[in-house]
Structure formats: structure tokens, C-alpha cells
Amino acid sequence: MKRTATRLGVALAVASLLMTGCGRDDDNGSGAAPGVTDEPCPEAVDKEKGCIYLGVLSDFTGVFKGVGVPFSEGQKAFWKKVNEDGGIGDYEVDVTKYAKDSAYDPDKHAQLFGEIQDDILAVAQSLGTAHTNAILGDAEKEDIVIAPASLASSWQLVDNVLEVGSNYCGDAMNSVDYAVDELGAKGVAVAHFPGDYGDDAAVGAKVAAEARGIDFTDVPSEPGAADKQASVVAGILKADPDVVLVATGPIEMASIVGGLAQKGFTGKIIGSIPTWNIALLGEKKLVPALQALYLQATSFQTWEADTPGYEAMRAAAGETPPSDWYALGYGSGYVMQAVIEKAIEDDDLTREGMLNAAKSLDGVESEGMLPEGAANYAGDPNDAVIRETAFNAVDPTTASGVKQEVAPFVGPTAKDHDFSESACYEQY
Amino acid sequence: MTTPTDEKTTSFSGHQLEETTRRPRRIWGRPGLVTAYAQDMAFFDTRAKLVAVCALVAIAALMPLQLEDDILKLLATGFVLAIGAIGLNLVTGYAGQVSLGHAFFVGVGAVTAAVLNGDPDGRRLGYGITFLPAWMLGAGLVAAVCGAIVAPLATRLRGLYLAIVTLGLVFIGQYIFAEWREGTGGRGVGRDAAVPTLGDVDLTVNGAYTEEQKLYWLMLVILVIFAVLARNLVRSKVGRAFAAVRDRDIAAGVMGVQLGRYKLLAFTISSFYAGVCGSLLYAADGHFSPDEFNLGMSVLFIAMILIGGAGTISGSIMGAMLLALLPRIASELPGFFPFISDRSTEHPNIFEVETALYGVLIIAFLLFEPRGLYGIWHRIRTYWKSFPFSY
Amino acid sequence: MTAFLEAVGEGLGTGSVYALLALGFVIIYKAMQVISFAQPAFMLAGIVLVSYLAESVNFWAAVPIAVAAVALLALAVERVAIRPMVGKAVFVIAIITLGVDVVVRVVAGAFIGVDPRSVGDPWGQEVVNVAGIDMAQRNVAALIAMVVVGGLLFAFFRFTPIGLAMRASALDQEAAMAQGVNVGTVFATSWALAGGLAAVAGVFAATGGPIDQNIWIVALAALPVIILGGLDSLGGAVLAGLLIGVVQAVVATYQRDWVPSLETNAGPIVPYLVMMLVLLVRPYGLFGTKEVERV
Incomplete structure (x- = not known):
């Protein structure tokens, strides 16, 4: 009796393995660009709007979880505010569904990027320099724009990466x-x-x-x-x-x-x-x-800075414990928002459209969240780099x-x- | 596929066994009746096995048209891990030399392939060899040389002493990898892995078929080749010598099996497989760092062969596939058990459950089914063979 | 010279931790000829328990409670996972302990959580001046603890009936059984002792700063220690532990002077290099008994 039960269990396990994920879905649904859907976001404010999915590859459990957790919270707060203010065009933006924890491990980072790669329009946060380099090759092949949570001196040389601040x-x-x-x-x-x-x-x-x-x-x-x-x-x-x-x-x-x-x-x-x-x-x-x-x-200001952007951020943060990483996550949203807006304006909300929009960006109105001269990707790299x-x-x-x-x-x-x-x- | 039944079998101790000179007969309706040694050792000893294996390979080849990309990627990784597991099984399961150093040889393979294949103008050392078999076999050969260098040390030691010394190999290897930044990228950084291309087609870019589909087929073909080679090896003179060394090395030595030579051979071949595994393991992710090749990876391979079945090729493959699919199984759990979170900041989460499950699998298999998945399969087979008189 | 002596001082502290861990390995090995790879997990479990208990009771009360709890845990593991396998190949049992290690480690690690924890030890980074040499208090404490625990163990094996039974069964299991020694009790006691030792070692490995889930790696250094000292030698474990600790600390201090081209700290691989060198000369370690092969 016991053996029969064991065998049954094994047979069930094998069958369930075969059944999981049966049925291949080769077309991309609505036919829009990857990461852009006409369906509303999971936590949509306005159910009529479509959704833009941005990937997040952060560190929630590794050496820099002290950066990754508040940074991601700041980003969520920024996009929540954007969505509540009417979204961007016909879309709202989601940075939660494809948020992954790479634990500051470049290999895990590359692996997780592979997992979300086909479902996102751009990467809203890629924490770590070597980590961002680990996914850069694949991202360049598919024109995916990356906003790094890293301030290395290489980013001004790369079109795909939207750096902010001094290196x-x-x-x-x-x-x-x-x-x-x-x-x-x-x-x-x-x-x-x-x-x-x-x-x-x-x-x-x-x-x-x-x-x-x-x-x-x-x-x-x-x-x-x-x-x-x-x-x-x-x-x-x-x-x-x-x-x-x-x-x-x-x-x-x-x-x-x-x-x-x-x-x-x-x-x-x-x-x-x-x-x-x-x-x-x-x-x-x-x-x-x-x-x-x-x-x-x-090159960034601290939590209590007296600028309209910081004031709005403090209001959005509410009870969240103050952290300059939260502010940085929140502030980095301005750049991605500007790129998405420009892509929609050019009527090309695709990965190529995002990349072109990013390349032509020569600055962003960040209400004092980012250093002077940030997000100048159109200019000569050596002039555009922030040295302060x-x-x-x-x-x-x-x-x-x-x-x-x-x-x-x-x-x-x-x-x-x-x-x-x-x-x-x-x-x- | 040709059945190698009529291939001339090399005998064990120099004497040609009488039966092998005669073409063995099959008696209809008695598949279990074996009349010749060659028949007993045949690649497919029964027709049913031949048919079943061919059907299995055919189904496997058609899977990419049916399954989602994320599962295909896991399966493809499973195929690559299976190559490494077969390698470990040759040295540990067949020849009885417990090695905790497998991760080192996998690392040697990964690094060698990346160096051979790397962009000559890139940030790291690279020779720009794009021909896949060249860098894959190159990786295997370099790993095999490393195995051959280590083997003499290993042959002096036995049992747990050997296990700990090979463990030391992993730590020393990690140090060397970390120091050689030009080749490996260094700790916490790493470098791009070798990119599999066939002709002008980059298999890691979506085209008519997706990246995952193409990699799956590639890995499947390579696994089948290496599995057939290993199966042939273990039913040859070498395989019998390995088994003799494993079962009682002193007795084997007395019988004229050259211990040193066969231990060396076992380590070399095993390392070759590990190197090939390493060269392909990171193709899908496109990146690896030397931190990967740690004790955890060695234990993973040990777990694969124990869960699959020590001393069997099919077991190695089953074990590798099960452990490759484990993350996926764990990620399905929150649907059944709501208290399991899929966020790594909450506990218990799927990553912890996955690791715990992996440990429990090791313990449970050793306690209840020491022959592994192969043993379970064996029991099912025996049950049906003697049906309805099974007990 | 001061730098050298300070390195030696630090090495004695780390070495004491290694020695405590190695004693646990050796006790199990002597009882059942198996290397238990579960020791790192027991160490982590001890650290986690102390870090929680130290919040409610104080550090000094937390340590004995945690040690007793981990000993009980080890006892349970032996009963459930190891006892059914007695008589099977030692390699198989060793791999089971690897499985136990994975499970216990992930459960204990889950309690560490995201934020760094501390065992709440009274020493922190404070130093004490011994004859002109600055020595971290935590290293002095580890050394003292190791000497005390080692002494207690010696007394245990020398003067208690169960200690005698353990020595007898280590010498010849069948003969001991014939004399009425309950080998099951011997196995159980050896696991409980090893678990407790791992917990003590863990506490001292975790002093001096915040800890994370990766601290279990410290316990792996005890493996080359036991091979170096000889798998079945308690004294060898202590001496080899201290030796490896000191060599490791000295290498870490002087590596930049000796080989400036090496960037990575070579400390962690020193135990393995020393082990391999010794094995080339003495295949059974410094104090191990040569295995007699019966044909």
C-alpha cells in the first residue's frame, strides 16, 4: 500500500512537471512593444489607461540592501505620484511587477535580467556597476534603456545608460x-x-x-x-x-x-x-x-534640502523613514519620465523610440532633485559629465x-x- | 541508430570471451533472457529500451514548440548541468573517488571558453574563436589537463581525506580565479561568457526561433552526444575497471587493474565533462563571475548524482533535471501555501524554501531510496514487468 | 615585531574558534568515523539563538541556553537523520550531514533577516594591553573559552562513565559493545557535544561586530584543521586550530609586503595550502592514527 502511494506520488510529480507552463504563446498579445500593454497596471489608479512596465534589479538582501530598499521605495513613490497626476499620455507606469532582488551578485543580476527581459520596456533601476555591465551587452542588443543605481565613470560613454550625478x-x-x-x-x-x-x-x-x-x-x-x-x-x-x-x-x-x-x-x-x-x-x-x-x-543634496522637488518628495514619503537613497530613487524618476514623455511625443513608444529619446535628451527639469546639468545625454560626453x-x-x-x-x-x-x-x- | 551489439567487445582480462565471437540470439517473447555477455552489456539490451529512449529524445526535441521560454531555459540549463553530473558520476559513482572539487573544473571550463571565445579588443583577455566546437572542446581539454595534474595527489588519498582535499581545490581555485582578473574579470565583477554561435547565427539573439528555443536544441544535442559517449565508456574495459576500483581497490589492484592509471583516467575524463559543462553553463545568462565556482556548486553536483542515482548515466540526467527545475517548483509553491512569500525580504520566502527543499531531497533520497530517481524508475519497471504478480 | 605579535594574538583568537569547531568534528569522527558537514549549520544556529536571547536576557545567560538548545537540536538530527544510516558507507552518511547542513542553515539564516544582527557581546572592538601588545579582548576571551572548554572535555572523557564508554567505543566499537557499552548513547552524546561546541565557537566567531548569513563559512576552515591535526586526535585538533589561525593572521598581515602583486587576501586559502603540504609528507595528519587496511 505504502509503495503504491509512493509511486502515485512520483507519477503525479512527473505529470505536474510536464503540465506546468504547457501551451506556448508565441505572439506578444496586443502587438505593442515589449513592456507596453493596453491592459491597466496591477495597481492602476485609472483603469482606462494602459501600462508601461519598467524592470527593477535591485539589492534587497545583499551588501547594499541599505541602498536598494529605500531607493526602490523612492521610485515607487515617484511613479505613484506620476500615476495619480494622470500618468504619462495614455499610460501609467509600473515598477513593482518586475522588481527583482539580485542580492548584489552580478551573476544573479544577469540571470534575473534574462527572466524579465522580454516583459519590460526599460530598466528603471539596475543597482551596481559590475552588475549593470553584466547586462549591458544583452541590453544593447535589444535597445533596452537602463537607469543605473550606480555612478561609475563609464556611463557617459554608453548610449543605453541614463546616469545622473557625478561619478x-x-x-x-x-x-x-x-x-x-x-x-x-x-x-x-x-x-x-x-x-x-x-x-x-x-x-x-x-x-x-x-x-x-x-x-x-x-x-x-x-x-x-x-x-x-x-x-x-x-x-x-x-x-x-x-x-x-x-x-x-x-x-x-x-x-x-x-x-x-x-x-x-x-x-x-x-x-x-x-x-x-x-x-x-x-x-x-x-x-x-x-x-x-x-x-x-x-553631488546630491540631503533629505532636508529646500527645493520644490525635495518638498514634494518629503510629502510623498509620509511615514517612510528618511534616507538619502529614497531621495535619489525618487529623483532618478524625473529622467525616466522625461524619456518616456519624449518617446510618446515622437509617437514611438518602443525600445528604439526610448533609446532615441534618451540620446536626444539634453537636460531635465528635476525641481532641484538632481545636480545642475544632469541628464545631458545629447552633448559631448566629456562636457556633459558632472564634475561637482x-x-x-x-x-x-x-x-x-x-x-x-x-x-x-x-x-x-x-x-x-x-x-x-x-x-x-x-x-x- | 545502430545497435552496437555486434561491435567487437574487448574482454576484461585479455581473454576473449567465447560468447562474443558468436552472434547472440534473441528468443522471441523472452526479452529478459540473455545468452551472451555482449548482449548483457549492449547499449540497448532490450528493444523496448531502444524504442523508449528514441521516443524520449524525439519528445524532448519537440518540446520547444510547446513549452514557454522560461521553462525551456531551465531545461536547457538542466541539460548542461547533466553533462557535468555525468562527469562527476564517472569519477564518484563509477570509480568511487569522492570529489568535492567538481566546481573548480567547471570553473576552468567556463573561464577557458570565455577566454577562447572573448572579443580580442574587449576589456578582458580574448582570442575571438567563434567556432563553437573549438572553444567547447578546448574548455574540456584544459579542464582535463587540470584534472590530470590533480589526480596523482588524489590517488594517494582515500575516502574523506580525498573529499576534503578536493574541497581545498575549490578554495584555491577560487583564489586563482579572483586574482587572474584579466581572464576572469575578478570577484564581484566577472566577464561575459562564451557566446554560442552556429555559422553566422548568434544563438543568444531572438530570431525565427527565440534564444531559449535555440539554446535548448543546442544543449539537447550536446547532452545526447556526451551521454552516449559516457554510456559507451562505462560498458567498456575502462568502465569495468572503474567499478572494480570502486568496489574494492585493493582487490582490483591484486587482479591486475592498474589503480593509479584508472584513477588518473577517471579524474581526467570527469574533468573534461566538467569543463564542457562550464563552457556552456552561462550561455543563456551571458555572464559569469568567479564567485560562482564555490563549495555550493560542488555540493549541487554531488546532490544531482545522489538524487539521480550514483553509478548510472540516466540517473545523472534525471538528477540534474530535477535540481534545475527546483527553483521553478519552489516558485509555484506560494499558490498552494500562502504563507510562503515570493519576496526575498520576507520569511519564509521561495528562495529559502527552494534551498530547504534541496537539502530535504538529499536527506530523503539517501534515507529512503539510496539508488535515487533511477532506483524509483527501476522499481516501477520491475513492478510492471512482473505484473500482475508483483508484491 | 609588534605587528607580528599582534598578528599572532589575533591568530590565537581565530585559532581558538577553529579549535572549538575542530573538536566537534573530531568527537563525531571518533564515534562513528564520519565527518559531519552539519557543523557550520549548528554554528549558525547557535549564533542566531544567542543574538535573539541576548536581547531579552543578557549575553552571559544567553550563551549557555543557546549551547544547550543547539546540543538538543544536534541530538534530534542524529536521531532522525543519522541513526537509521548507521552501518552504511561513511560517504553516504557524510552527504546526509551535508543535506542537514543545508536545511538547518537556511532555517537559521531566515531568522537573521535583512538587517545586520549582533550577538550582544561585551567586548566589541575593545583591546587589552598584554606586555606591550594590543590584543583584542574578544580574542583573549575566545582563547580563554577554548582552554576552559578543552579542559572540561578532557575531564569529561577522563572521569565520567560515558566519557570512558566513548573512548572505549572509539578504540574498538565491537569490543566496547561486547563489554556492555551502549553505542547508540555514544553516538547521541558525540552529536550533542559537537553541536554545543559549534555553538560556543559560533559565539566567538560572531563577536566584535554585526554578522550576516555568510558567517557559517568560518566553520569550513575547521575542515583543513582536522585533516592537519589528524581526524581522530583531539589534541591535534586544538594544536592545528591554533597553528592555522596564527598562520592565517600572519599571512594576512604580511601578504602585502611579501607578494605585493597579489590583491586578494590569501588568508582564507592558507588552511588548505598548509593542509596539502602536510598531507604530502604525512597522509594521516600530524597526530592522526594510520589506518590499517585489512585485505
């Missing part, structure tokens, strides 16, 4: 210039993740250090807390720099700052934009060290935990650097 490389150049000019630094060390993001900052710092004639030390780091960073701290201390640049995740940055502070380091530690996360304020023992030593290099950097310092009294300490500036190295040749990280 890690330029930020690092400005950081070194600031260290030399304002702090009188004679040596700089860079602790960075292996891979495109960390290398971008490392190369920027190296170029600037060579240009300014100061000592440069490269200290590769890896994801992981205090244990993994102990040898990084030791490596930095051995080089005895005046300023340390960090291009890692927040936990790594905090471990490095904590380790250096303990050994009596008194210079500045300037982190790339992804090194800050408000959750670090929870590490009470670390906060004094962070306040004393750490600066975040960024501001520094934020930790301030537990503010909403997002940081406050602008040094106003935006462009250092001499970044000003003269030619960003149109190749990405900084490729020179590592």
Missing part, C-alpha cells in the same frame, strides 16, 4: 584635491571593494594624487565586518596617510573608521556616496568617531544623519580630466 572617479579626484588644498595632505590611501565600483574611486584618487604629487597607497578591501577589515586598517596605518578614501559598503566603512579611530588616526576619511547609511547611527560607540573623521562625497562634489558630515540631529559640510566645488584634477576616453575603472 565615483570624479568624486575621488575632488576629494584628493580638497585634501591637498584645504587639509594640506601629503599622502592618501584608498580602501576599496574589488570590482568596478571600488576601482573607479581608486583610479580617480590615484590620478589626482599623481597630478598633485602626493603619496598614494592602494589597500584593497572586501565585503565583511571588522574581521575582514582588520588587515585593511593595518595596511592603511602602515602607509601613514593624512587622508583616507573609502569605496566600500557602509558596514565596511564603519569598521575601517572604527579601527582607525582606535589607533588614534586624526585625519579625514572621505567615503564614496554608497558608504553612508543612516542605520550606522545605531552603532552608538562608533558615532563620535564618524562625526569626527568621516565625510561623504556626493560636495561633502556631507555626520550629524545625528538631521533626518538622514548627514548634513552638507562643504559646498559643491570642482577641483583642478577633475576639471582637466578627460572622461570621454574610457572609464576610470578600466585603467585599474
Whole structure:
């Protein structure tokens, strides 16, 4: 009896395997472009409108979940507002249905992109530099436009990618210039993740250090807390720099700052934009060290900025905990919105239409959400690239935990650097 | 398809067995009656098997016209994994050498193929060889050489010592892959995988048929070729030597089986299969990074052959297909069990259920059906063979 | 020299964690000639339990409770998944433990959740100055814990009846059975001990900062440790653990000076390299017993 049951179970399992997904559906339904349907969105405000599906490849569980989760929330809030205000043309926009968690793993990223590739018009968020590079080849073959949650120095060279803000490389150049000019630094060390993001900052710092004639030390780091960073701290201390640049995740940055502070380091530690996360304020023992030593290099404003865009964003956020990543996710929506609007205006809401619209975009009205001159894809890459950097310092009294300490500036190295040749990280 | 029944069988210990010189007879109505050794070892020992296998391959070949692309992609991945599983089964299931280092050889294959096939002007090292068999077999050969280099170390050790040492191979391999950024792209970055093209047709671009359909057919053909080759190998002198080494290596040695030579051969062939598997594994995603080739992948292959059936080629394929389809099975679960979430930020979610299911499968098969899926099939077959007198 | 001694200090801390883990592996091996790949999962389970318990009771109360709970878990696993397989090929049992590892690890990992957790240890990143050398308090604590636990284990095997039974059955299982030793109890005790040891090791591996689901990888380093020390040698496990910990820390510190061209931290592969070197000379580890093959 028992055996018969087992066999029955096996037969059922095999049959169900064969049945799942039976019946192939070769035509694309309405015949419109991939990711554009006449059916309303799953959470439509106006059921009469069609739906544009945008893909999201983010990090909800990996090293940069502290970025991915609020960034995605910000995007959702932005598109909810757009949809409530009447959508774009005859369409509303959905960024939820094809939102996937790549856990900051480039292979998973590529795999998930393959899964959603045929169902989306464009990618509203692709988190990670190497990760975006991993899908770039396929995206270019099919003219898919990507808005990266990454600020590498390669994006202005690629038509498909809609970058916003200054890049890690330029930020690092400005950081070194600031260290030399304002702090009188004679040596700089860079602790960075292996891979495109960390290398971008490392190369920027190296170029600037060579240009300014100061000592440069490269200290590769890896994801992981205090244990993994102990040898990084030791490596930095051995080089005895005046300023340390960090291009890692927040936990790594905090471990490095904590380790250096303990050994009596008194210079500045300037982190790339992804090194800050408000959750670090929870590490009470670390906060004094962070306040004393750490600066975040960024070209974006902070949560409490006084611009119409930020005001609308704060209203849209409601009870959501403040995070500058939320603001960035929200702000990046302006660019995608402009591209979709332009494609509809050109009466070509297809992938090619989106790509052409993106190529001809020479700026966007972001109501103060994005840096001056952002989203200029029509211009010469070297002119269009944003070179400004501001520094934020930790301030537990503010909403997002940081406050602008040094106003935006462009250092001499970044000003003269030619960003149109190749990405900084490729020179590592 | 030719039945290799009449092929001259090489005998085991140098003597030509008498039966093989005579053409074996089949007695009508008695398919189970075997009158010659060659008959017993035949590729298809019964007509039913021949028909069933041909039918199965034919159905498999027609599937892309019926199934959705996402399932085809999983099946195609399953076919590639099956090649790797067959390789591991040769060394572990047939020759009895437990290897936790399979992921390393898969990695060698993936990297070699990507380097051979890569764009010479690209960001990473590449030689621009687009001819598919060239880079695929090249990957297999380089992996086989690595296997041959490692084998002498492995032949000195046995059992769990060997398992742990091959595990070390995975860690050291990952380190080398991570360091060789020019070839592999480095950790957390990776590089584009080899792109399968036939003539001028890029199989990864949708055309008259979709990417998934074309890759499915390609992988199916390659799997059939490699499965037939492996099946032929294990019913030859080499296969019998492997089994002798597995069952009692000292006894085999006494009987004149050269232990070192056959262990070396097992590792080399197994690594060749792993290399071929690696060269094709990332064709659909188009990208891989060296972080992939970790202990988890080695365990996955072990699980495939144990769930499928150690020491069987068909079992390797069944196990690989089941584990390749596992994510899909898990993703269907929230429909039945609403408490399972499909979002990775909530618990329990389908990804955790998938992993747990995978662990449970390993335990359950070893506890209740140590011969794996093959064993289940065997029991069904025996049941019907003796129907209605089964007990 | 200071840098070297500081590296040694750190290595002794990590080495103690390895030693505790390795003791668990060896105890199971001695009882049933199987390497249990489930140890990493038990370690993770211990960490997760402590991180939750430390929120309600304090750290010092959380550790013993978690250790006892993980020991019970290991006992249950042995009863359900391992006992039916006794007598089967050791390789098969080893793979079952791999399956157990996968299941327990995913369940325990689910409780870690998205945000980093901490075991709430009192040491954090604090250091203590020992004879002019800065040594992290957590490393000192790990070393002390290892010495204490090792001592208790020694006493357990030396002075209790069940300890004696375990030694007897490790020596010759059939003879022990003939003398009235309940081998089932020996198996169960060895799993419970190994589970508890893994939990203790986990707590010390997790001190000093936030932890995530990947911390189980630490436990894998215990595999080369046991091979190096000899699969059936408790003393060997401790010595090899400390040795590997120290070598690893020293390599991590000096790698940039010795081989500047290598970017990746070679620390994690050091245990395996050392293991392979030793195996070339001594195929049964430093203190292992040579296996006698009966034909």
C-alpha cells in the first residue's frame, strides 16, 4: 500500500512537471512593444489607461540592501505620484511587477535580467556597476534603456545608460584635491571593494594624487565586518596617510573608521556616496568617531534640502523613514519620465523610440532633485559629465544623519580630466 | 541508430570471451533472457529500451514548440548541468573517488571558453574563436589537463581525506580565479561568457526561433552526444575497471587493474565533462563571475548524482533535471501555501524554501531510496514487468 | 615585531574558534568515523539563538541556553537523520550531514533577516594591553573559552562513565559493545557535544561586530584543521586550530609586503595550502592514527 502511494506520488510529480507552463504563446498579445500593454497596471489608479512596465534589479538582501530598499521605495513613490497626476499620455507606469532582488551578485543580476527581459520596456533601476555591465551587452542588443543605481565613470560613454550625478572617479579626484588644498595632505590611501565600483574611486584618487604629487597607497578591501577589515586598517596605518578614501559598503566603512579611530588616526576619511547609511547611527560607540573623521562625497543634496522637488518628495514619503537613497530613487524618476514623455511625443513608444529619446535628451527639469546639468545625454560626453562634489558630515540631529559640510566645488584634477576616453575603472 | 551489439567487445582480462565471437540470439517473447555477455552489456539490451529512449529524445526535441521560454531555459540549463553530473558520476559513482572539487573544473571550463571565445579588443583577455566546437572542446581539454595534474595527489588519498582535499581545490581555485582578473574579470565583477554561435547565427539573439528555443536544441544535442559517449565508456574495459576500483581497490589492484592509471583516467575524463559543462553553463545568462565556482556548486553536483542515482548515466540526467527545475517548483509553491512569500525580504520566502527543499531531497533520497530517481524508475519497471504478480 | 605579535594574538583568537569547531568534528569522527558537514549549520544556529536571547536576557545567560538548545537540536538530527544510516558507507552518511547542513542553515539564516544582527557581546572592538601588545579582548576571551572548554572535555572523557564508554567505543566499537557499552548513547552524546561546541565557537566567531548569513563559512576552515591535526586526535585538533589561525593572521598581515602583486587576501586559502603540504609528507595528519587496511 505504502509503495503504491509512493509511486502515485512520483507519477503525479512527473505529470505536474510536464503540465506546468504547457501551451506556448508565441505572439506578444496586443502587438505593442515589449513592456507596453493596453491592459491597466496591477495597481492602476485609472483603469482606462494602459501600462508601461519598467524592470527593477535591485539589492534587497545583499551588501547594499541599505541602498536598494529605500531607493526602490523612492521610485515607487515617484511613479505613484506620476500615476495619480494622470500618468504619462495614455499610460501609467509600473515598477513593482518586475522588481527583482539580485542580492548584489552580478551573476544573479544577469540571470534575473534574462527572466524579465522580454516583459519590460526599460530598466528603471539596475543597482551596481559590475552588475549593470553584466547586462549591458544583452541590453544593447535589444535597445533596452537602463537607469543605473550606480555612478561609475563609464556611463557617459554608453548610449543605453541614463546616469545622473557625478561619478565615483570624479568624486575621488575632488576629494584628493580638497585634501591637498584645504587639509594640506601629503599622502592618501584608498580602501576599496574589488570590482568596478571600488576601482573607479581608486583610479580617480590615484590620478589626482599623481597630478598633485602626493603619496598614494592602494589597500584593497572586501565585503565583511571588522574581521575582514582588520588587515585593511593595518595596511592603511602602515602607509601613514593624512587622508583616507573609502569605496566600500557602509558596514565596511564603519569598521575601517572604527579601527582607525582606535589607533588614534586624526585625519579625514572621505567615503564614496554608497558608504553612508543612516542605520550606522545605531552603532552608538562608533558615532563620535564618524562625526569626527568621516565625510561623504556626493553631488546630491540631503533629505532636508529646500527645493520644490525635495518638498514634494518629503510629502510623498509620509511615514517612510528618511534616507538619502529614497531621495535619489525618487529623483532618478524625473529622467525616466522625461524619456518616456519624449518617446510618446515622437509617437514611438518602443525600445528604439526610448533609446532615441534618451540620446536626444539634453537636460531635465528635476525641481532641484538632481545636480545642475544632469541628464545631458545629447552633448559631448566629456562636457556633459558632472564634475561637482560636495561633502556631507555626520550629524545625528538631521533626518538622514548627514548634513552638507562643504559646498559643491570642482577641483583642478577633475576639471582637466578627460572622461570621454574610457572609464576610470578600466585603467585599474 | 545502430545497435552496437555486434561491435567487437574487448574482454576484461585479455581473454576473449567465447560468447562474443558468436552472434547472440534473441528468443522471441523472452526479452529478459540473455545468452551472451555482449548482449548483457549492449547499449540497448532490450528493444523496448531502444524504442523508449528514441521516443524520449524525439519528445524532448519537440518540446520547444510547446513549452514557454522560461521553462525551456531551465531545461536547457538542466541539460548542461547533466553533462557535468555525468562527469562527476564517472569519477564518484563509477570509480568511487569522492570529489568535492567538481566546481573548480567547471570553473576552468567556463573561464577557458570565455577566454577562447572573448572579443580580442574587449576589456578582458580574448582570442575571438567563434567556432563553437573549438572553444567547447578546448574548455574540456584544459579542464582535463587540470584534472590530470590533480589526480596523482588524489590517488594517494582515500575516502574523506580525498573529499576534503578536493574541497581545498575549490578554495584555491577560487583564489586563482579572483586574482587572474584579466581572464576572469575578478570577484564581484566577472566577464561575459562564451557566446554560442552556429555559422553566422548568434544563438543568444531572438530570431525565427527565440534564444531559449535555440539554446535548448543546442544543449539537447550536446547532452545526447556526451551521454552516449559516457554510456559507451562505462560498458567498456575502462568502465569495468572503474567499478572494480570502486568496489574494492585493493582487490582490483591484486587482479591486475592498474589503480593509479584508472584513477588518473577517471579524474581526467570527469574533468573534461566538467569543463564542457562550464563552457556552456552561462550561455543563456551571458555572464559569469568567479564567485560562482564555490563549495555550493560542488555540493549541487554531488546532490544531482545522489538524487539521480550514483553509478548510472540516466540517473545523472534525471538528477540534474530535477535540481534545475527546483527553483521553478519552489516558485509555484506560494499558490498552494500562502504563507510562503515570493519576496526575498520576507520569511519564509521561495528562495529559502527552494534551498530547504534541496537539502530535504538529499536527506530523503539517501534515507529512503539510496539508488535515487533511477532506483524509483527501476522499481516501477520491475513492478510492471512482473505484473500482475508483483508484491 | 609588534605587528607580528599582534598578528599572532589575533591568530590565537581565530585559532581558538577553529579549535572549538575542530573538536566537534573530531568527537563525531571518533564515534562513528564520519565527518559531519552539519557543523557550520549548528554554528549558525547557535549564533542566531544567542543574538535573539541576548536581547531579552543578557549575553552571559544567553550563551549557555543557546549551547544547550543547539546540543538538543544536534541530538534530534542524529536521531532522525543519522541513526537509521548507521552501518552504511561513511560517504553516504557524510552527504546526509551535508543535506542537514543545508536545511538547518537556511532555517537559521531566515531568522537573521535583512538587517545586520549582533550577538550582544561585551567586548566589541575593545583591546587589552598584554606586555606591550594590543590584543583584542574578544580574542583573549575566545582563547580563554577554548582552554576552559578543552579542559572540561578532557575531564569529561577522563572521569565520567560515558566519557570512558566513548573512548572505549572509539578504540574498538565491537569490543566496547561486547563489554556492555551502549553505542547508540555514544553516538547521541558525540552529536550533542559537537553541536554545543559549534555553538560556543559560533559565539566567538560572531563577536566584535554585526554578522550576516555568510558567517557559517568560518566553520569550513575547521575542515583543513582536522585533516592537519589528524581526524581522530583531539589534541591535534586544538594544536592545528591554533597553528592555522596564527598562520592565517600572519599571512594576512604580511601578504602585502611579501607578494605585493597579489590583491586578494590569501588568508582564507592558507588552511588548505598548509593542509596539502602536510598531507604530502604525512597522509594521516600530524597526530592522526594510520589506518590499517585489512585485505
